[in-house]
Amino acid sequence: MFLPGLIGRSLTGMLAGDIDRLVNYLLTRNEVDSAKISTLARGDLCPALVHAAAFDERISRVALFAPLFSYRSLVVNKYYQLHYILTSVAGALTAYDLPDLYALIAPHKLSPHSQTPQTV
Secondary structure (H helix, E strand, O other): OOHHHHOOOOHHHHHHHHHHHHHHHHOOOOOOOHHHEEEEEEHHHHHHHHHHHHHOOOEEEEEEEOOEOOHHHHHHOOOOOHHHHHHOOOOHHHOOOHHHHHHHHOOOOEOOOOOOOEOO
């Protein structure tokens, strides 16, 4: 859990990088239609997928189930659950929040079957 801090990255950023590498691999496969790369995440993995999809045009669809709505909700809610801290990006609120990323991928990428983002 402390490795991201030791190398100066967030766990969310590391996971988004893993998603990017997976997309790179999929594109090497002949049986994969590069125009139809769809993704799915649930709960704590949603922020990483949203970060990856916001910056990777090759991801065509995103489905989120029980996503975290906002990093701001972690800051203002004294009853947040500690596991949510793993999905946060240090200093993100000075530049953006998760709704900004949701807006980048909606409506063309965000699946209509995605659940509405949940607050903490």
